[in-house]
Amino acid sequence: MKFCPKCKVKIENNLEICPLCQRPVQPLDDVFVTEYPSHPSRRRLVTLMKVIGFLAVLLITGTVLLSAFSNFQWVWSLVVIAAVVYLGVSIVLVVKSSKNIGLLVMIQALSLSVLTFLIDHAFGYYRWSINYVIPFLAIAGTLLITLILLFRPMALRDFFIYLLVIALLGGFSGIMLLCRWVTVAWPSVAAALYCVATLAGLFLFADRRARHEMKKRFHL
Amino acid sequence: MNQNYQEFYWNKLDNAAKMYSAVSREQATNVFRLSVQLSSPVEPDTLQTALEQALRDMPSFQVKLRKGLFWHYFETNFAAPRVRQDYTYPCAKIDRNITNGYLFRLTYFSCHVHLDMYHVLADGSGALQFLKLILAYYLEQQHPGTPFAQLLPDGEWGFSRGGQEENSFLHYRAPQTAPSSGDGTGPVGSGALGAGAEASAPAFVPKEQPKTASAIPKGLQAYRIEGVKVLGGELKMITGVCSAKGLIGLVKAAKKPVTAYLTALLIYSIYRQSFQYHQQNRPVSVCVPVNLRNFFPSSTLRNFFSNVSVTLDLFRKNPSFEEILEQTTDQLAKKQESTALEAKMKGNAHVEQSMLIRIIPLFLKRMVLGLMYRKNDKLHTSSLSNLGRIVLPEEFAPYVLRFEAHLPVSPRQPVKLGVCSYGDNMAFTFSCALEETDIPQFFFRFLQQQGLEITIGCNEPAAADTSAEPAKKERRKRRKGHEVLPQMQGEN
Numbered sequence: 001m002k003f004c005p006k007c008k009v010k011i012e013n014n015l016e017i018c019p020l021c022q023r024p025v026q027p028l029d030d031v032f033v034t035e036y037p038s039h040p041s042r043r044r045l046v047t048l049m050k051v052i053g054f055l056a057v058l059l060i061t062g063t064v065l066l067s068a069f070s071n072f073q074w075v076w077s078l079v080v081i082a083a084v085v086y087l088g089v090s091i092v093l094v095v096k097s098s099k100n101i102g103l104l105v106m107i108q109a110l111s112l113s114v115l116t117f118l119i120d121h122a123f124g125y126y127r128w129s130i131n132y133v134i135p136f137l138a139i140a141g142t143l144l145i146t147l148i149l150l151f152r153p154m155a156l157r158d159f160f161i162y163l164l165v166i167a168l169l170g171g172f173s174g175i176m177l178l179c180r181w182v183t184v185a186w187p188s189v190a191a192a193l194y195c196v197a198t199l200a201g202l203f204l205f206a207d208r209r210a211r212h213e214m215k216k217r218f219h220l
Numbered sequence: 221m222n223q224n225y226q227e228f229y230w231n232k233l234d235n236a237a238k239m240y241s242a243v244s245r246e247q248a249t250n251v252f253r254l255s256v257q258l259s260s261p262v263e264p265d266t267l268q269t270a271l272e273q274a275l276r277d278m279p280s281f282q283v284k285l286r287k288g289l290f291w292h293y294f295e296t297n298f299a300a301p302r303v304r305q306d307y308t309y310p311c312a313k314i315d316r317n318i319t320n321g322y323l324f325r326l327t328y329f330s331c332h333v334h335l336d337m338y339h340v341l342a343d344g345s346g347a348l349q350f351l352k353l354i355l356a357y358y359l360e361q362q363h364p365g366t367p368f369a370q371l372l373p374d375g376e377w378g379f380s381r382g383g384q385e386e387n388s389f390l391h392y393r394a395p396q397t398a399p400s401s402g403d404g405t406g407p408v409g410s411g412a413l414g415a416g417a418e419a420s421a422p423a424f425v426p427k428e429q430p431k432t433a434s435a436i437p438k439g440l441q442a443y444r445i446e447g448v449k450v451l452g453g454e455l456k457m458i459t460g461v462c463s464a465k466g467l468i469g470l471v472k473a474a475k476k477p478v479t480a481y482l483t484a485l486l487i488y489s490i491y492r493q494s495f496q497y498h499q500q501n502r503p504v505s506v507c508v509p510v511n512l513r514n515f516f517p518s519s520t521l522r523n524f525f526s527n528v529s530v531t532l533d534l535f536r537k538n539p540s541f542e543e544i545l546e547q548t549t550d551q552l553a554k555k556q557e558s559t560a561l562e563a564k565m566k567g568n569a570h571v572e573q574s575m576l577i578r579i580i581p582l583f584l585k586r587m588v589l590g591l592m593y594r595k596n597d598k599l600h601t602s603s604l605s606n607l608g609r610i611v612l613p614e615e616f617a618p619y620v621l622r623f624e625a626h627l628p629v630s631p632r633q634p635v636k637l638g639v640c641s642y643g644d645n646m647a648f649t650f651s652c653a654l655e656e657t658d659i660p661q662f663f664f665r666f667l668q669q670q671g672l673e674i675t676i677g678c679n680e681p682a683a684a685d686t687s688a689e690p691a692k693k694e695r696r697k698r699r700k701g702h703e704v705l706p707q708m709q710g711e712n
C-alpha cells in the first residue's frame with residue numbers, strides 16, 4: 001500500500017505517483033494488488049486497411065496521371081483502377097474471413113465476374129467474360145462449396161448463404177443466355193444446369209437444414 | 221443439450237441488443253466488465269473447467285452472433301471457450317477471432333477474474349449471474365465437499381432456457397399492473413449496466429424524451445466533458461473502495477437513496493471540476509440504467525433495463541451539493557415510477573415492431589441506428605450504473621473478496637462510473653478516456669472528507685515497470701506476438 005498525503009487516500013498498486021493528483025506518494029507497507037497486466041495490447045493504430053488504402057490511392061493517382069500525360073488510352077487506367085480495387089478488397093477479405101471459406105469463395109466469384117466483365121467491356125466487348133468466365137466461376141464456386149459440405153455436413157450453417165448466392169450467379173448466366181446476350185451457349189447451359197441441380201439437391205435432400213437456414217437468415 | 225437441439229437452436233436479439241449489435245465499434249465497444257477479486261491466485265485450468273460447466277448450465281451464453289439479411293441472430297457456438305490471462309484493456313472490443321466466436325471474454329490476472337461481456341448478450345444482472353455460477357464451479361473444484369453451485373439461490377439460474385432468453389422488453393410492455401416500487405427509494409439500477417444506448421433509441425419516439433426539471437428543450441445536447449483523449453484503444457480505470465457500511469451511514473444521514481446520492485455526487489464532481497470553468501448553456505445530464513427485473517417478474521439473462529436520465533441546468537448557477545442532491549432524488553423518483561417505465565418500454569418495443577424499420581436490410585440499418593446512437597450519446601454527459609449489493613451465500617465469503625463493475629466509454633461520454641458492493645466493500649470504478657483525472661479526484665476526496673477511508677486502485681503500470689527500457693522492448697515483442705491473431709471483426 002501507498003498513501004497520498006494530498007488526497008488522503010490509500011493506493012493499493014505499487015505506484016510512485018498518485019493516480020488522482022499525480023503527486024509523489026508515501027510508502028505504507030509492501031502488500032500490493034495487481035489487477036491489470038502492466039503492458040496490455042491495444043488496438044493497432046496502423047491497420048492493414050489503412051496501408052492498402054494508402055497504396056491504392058498512390059497506384060490509382062499514378063495511373064491516371066500517366067495516362068493523362070502519355071498516349072495511354074483512358075480505358076487502361078480504368079482497368080488498372082478496377083484491378084487495384086479488386087486486389088485490395090481481396091487481401092482485406094482473405095485476412096478478415098480467414099475462418100470462413102464460403103465467404104471468400106463467394107466474394108471471389110462475384111468480384112472476378114465484375115472485374116472480367118469490365119475488362120471485356122473496356123476492350124471491345126468480345127463477350128468472353130459472359131460467354132466463358134462467369135459460367136466457369138459459378139460452376140467452380142458451387143463445386144468447391146459442395147465438396148466441402150460433402151465432407152462436413154455440419155458446415156451448412158456457415159456456407160448456406162454463400163452457396164445460394166453463387167448458385168444464383170449460375171442462374172444469372174442462364175438468364176443471360178435466354179436474353180441472347182451470350183453468344184456461346186454451352187458454358188452457360190452447363191452453369192445454369194449445375195446450379196439448378198445444386199439448389200434442387202440442397203432443398204430436397206437437406207430440406208430441413210436448408211429451410212432452417214432460410215428462416216434464420218431472412219427473419220424480420 | 222443434445223446435438224440436434226444445439227444444431228437447430230437459434231434466437232433473435234432483444235431490443236437493446238439489436239441496437240448494440242448495430243452500433244458497436246472500437247470507440248464505443250459496448251463491452252462492460254465485471255471483475256472479482258479472489259483470496260488466492262487464479263488457477264487457469266480450474267477456471268477453464270468452471271467456465272465449461274457454467275456454459276452447460278447457462279447455454280444462452282454459448283452462442284455466436286450471425287448476420288441475417290435484416291437482423292443479427294444467435295446460434296449455438298460449437299467451438300471451445302478460451303480462458304486467457306488478461307491481455308488487453310478493460311472493456312476493449314471482443315475480438316471474436318481470439319474468443320472463438322464467443323461474445324464474452326473470461327480472463328484472469330493474479331487474484332482477479334475478469335468477465336468482459338458484450339452488451340448484445342446480456343446486461344449487468346445477467347452477466348453477474350453467469351459470473352456467480354463460474355465462481356461457484358471454480359470454488360467447487362478447489363474445495364471439494366462444499367456444493368457451491370447448489371448453494372446459489374435457484375432463481376438465479378434454475379429457469380428454463382425460454383425464461384433465460386426471454387425478450388422481456390416485448391413481454392412486459394403491455395399495460396400490466398406491476399408491483400408498486402414507485403416510491404423512488406426502490407432498488408435503483410441494481411443490476412442494469414446499460415451504458416450508452418437506450419433500449420431502443422428514444423430518437424424514434426420524441427414524446428418519450430425525458431422532461432427535465434428546469435424546462436430544458438427536448439433532446440438538447442448535454443454538456444460534454446472535454447480533455448486530452450488517451451491513446452486509441454486505451455482506457456484509464458480508477459477504482460476506489462470504501463466501507464459499504466460507512467457509505468450507507470452517510471447516505472442515511474442525508475435521508476436519500478444510495479443511487480441518488482452517488483448520482484448527485486457525480487454531477488457535483490462534474491460541475492466543480494469541469495462545468496464551472498467551461499460554462500455552457502447546456503444541461504449536465506447523467507444516464508442511470510434501471511434494472512427492470514426489480515419491477516417485472518422476469519428472470520431473463522438477456523438485456524432488461526431502462527435508462528433514466530437526471531438532467532440539471534447548472535448554467536450561471538452556483539449550486540451546493542445539497543441542492544443537486546435534492547433535484548437528483550426528485551427526478552430519479554419520478555422517472556422510476558412503474559407507469560413511467562412501462563410507457564417508455566411500450567414506446568421502445570413499438571419501434572422494434574414497426575415494419576418500416578424491420579424491412580431495411582442490415583447494412584443500412586446499421587447506418588440508421590448508428591446515427592441515432594450518436595444522437596442519443598449527445599444527450600448525456602456521463603453514466604452511472606449501480607449494480608447494487610451483490611449477495612453470495614456465506615460459504616463464498618472466505619474466498620471471494622471484492623466485485624467491481626467497469627463501464628465502457630462512448631465518444632460523448634468519456635468518463636463513466638460503475639458501482640457495486642459486496643460484503644463491506646463498496647467499489648466505485650471510473651472509466652476515463654481522458655488523461656485528466658479531476659473528476660474521480662474530486663469524487664473520492666469528497667467521500668474522504670465525509671470521513672470514509674478510500675483505497676484507490678488503477679491500471680497505471682506499476683512503478684517498477686514505467687521507466688525500465690526492457691519493458692518497452694517486451695511490449696513490442698508482445699505486440700508482434702499478438703499479430704498472429706488478427707484483430708478484426710471476425711467471420712461471418
Ligand SMILES: [Zn+2]
Binds near residue numbers: 006018019023
Ligand atoms: Zn493524490
